[in-house]
Amino acid sequence: MSRSSSWSLAALAVVLLGCGGVPKPEVRLASSEGAIRGAEEAGAQSVPQATLHLKLAQEQRERALELIKKDDNHRADMMLARAEADAELALALSREAVAKEEAQKAADEVRALKKRAQ
Helix, strand or coil: CCHHHHHHHHHHHHHHHHHHCCCCCHHHHHHHHHHHHHHHHCCHHHCHHHHHHHHHHHHHHHHHHHHHHCCCHHHHHHHHHHHHHHHHHHHHHHHHHHHHHHHHHHHHHHHHHHHHHC
């Protein structure tokens, strides 16, 4: 075996060993769960766009749990990041819907007060 082949094999072994040792994404598991729970508590199920992103987040988290069982922690971490992002988007969309609803109610009240004052 030539010297360059030995170096190539050694480099390949280092890369393979490095990829296999990715720890379970415990922190990301907890943060994605919290983001999903936050979206649910904010009423994401009652806002169509938010519901879609909440469902995506839940599905991605489930897929990540399957990947963890297969010891594919790197992909699981990436999937959990996507789940967290979708849950945060669902939360933002829920909050936006609530804010729009409250603004509409306030505008309606102002119109009603103006009518009474006339």
